[in-house]
Amino acid sequence: MSMKSKLRNACSETGIPEDSMIRTRDLSVVFNPEGTRLTALQEINLSVAYGESCAVIGPSGCGKSTLLYILAGLYSPTEGAAYIDGKPAVPKRKNTSLILQDYGLLPWQTAWQNTVLGLKLRGVAVSEQKMIAEQILQDLGLWTYRSHYPAQLSGGQRQRVAIARALTLKPDLLLMDEPFSSLDALTRESLQETLLAIWRKDKVTSVLVTHNIEEAVYLGQKIVIFSPRPGRILHCLDNPQIGDPNYRSKPAFYSLCSLVRKLLEEGMTVD
Numbered sequence: 001m002s003m004k005s006k007l008r009n010a011c012s013e014t015g016i017p018e019d020s021m022i023r024t025r026d027l028s029v030v031f032n033p034e035g036t037r038l039t040a041l042q043e044i045n046l047s048v049a050y051g052e053s054c055a056v057i058g059p060s061g062c063g064k065s066t067l068l069y070i071l072a073g074l075y076s077p078t079e080g081a082a083y084i085d086g087k088p089a090v091p092k093r094k095n096t097s098l099i100l101q102d103y104g105l106l107p108w109q110t111a112w113q114n115t116v117l118g119l120k121l122r123g124v125a126v127s128e129q130k131m132i133a134e135q136i137l138q139d140l141g142l143w144t145y146r147s148h149y150p151a152q153l154s155g156g157q158r159q160r161v162a163i164a165r166a167l168t169l170k171p172d173l174l175l176m177d178e179p180f181s182s183l184d185a186l187t188r189e190s191l192q193e194t195l196l197a198i199w200r201k202d203k204v205t206s207v208l209v210t211h212n213i214e215e216a217v218y219l220g221q222k223i224v225i226f227s228p229r230p231g232r233i234l235h236c237l238d239n240p241q242i243g244d245p246n247y248r249s250k251p252a253f254y255s256l257c258s259l260v261r262k263l264l265e266e267g268m269t270v271d
């Protein structure tokens, strides 16, 4: 099957399965800064199945982060709707974790304290906090650094702490906004592998917003390509080989990266 023929329209309105973890229906977002209407997202119909990983890629300013904030319940749609696990997206959904580019760590708290923060806020008993966080810090190679403050950690370690904190809450939905963009290439690859391992182990439904084509292809079981603002979905691609740790060195990886690049370039010229 050719790469092109793998293009599909699973994100079109009629193709949206009712039993998806994420489902948006004709979702549009219009901001109104200083009385100027700015359409960030236009008629987004997206579905992400339970346990699926979805990478969202598109030009700067096309509304990728806005989509993530809608799914996290932090912004409300102007038109249409977004559903998580069959219910409208709300800010305090217990099992949604959001990981941002700047880590969001408290500088005056150690890696350990930052990791257990969410558990503490939820009133989880200290003994249980210890049990959950120790395992996750071990898994992420952070145990040795548990007493370090963020300023004493590298960028990659800080982002691992942010991931650890998100995982302590046992999310069934992980939303990530360019989590690795400020990291060097090798640290970034190592964290991508960590994320892939988490996804393979726990099958957490995830949405990753990225500018990086290789990252989208390495981590997105479904790759959603956005148009320039107002953001519309131009393509949804299947990525059946995701999960293979050696995927990066395979011809299929290069072909899909080239296809995503081509579609992004074509998208820049779409009206």
Ligand SMILES: Nc1ncnc2c1ncn2[C@@H]1O[C@H](COP(=O)(O)OP(=O)(O)OP(=O)(O)O)[C@@H](O)[C@H]1O
Pocket: 031, 032, 033, 038, 039, 040, 058, 059, 060, 061, 062, 063, 064, 065, 066, 067, 229
């Ligand atoms: N709270 C807001 N108020 C007004 N305009 C906003 C707000 N948030 C985002 N925008 C505008 O909406 C558009 C989409 O922004 P968004 O941050 O979602 O894009 P993005 O694709 O994530 O961009 P980038 O890739 O550069 O991070 C931009 O034009 C931005 O200026």
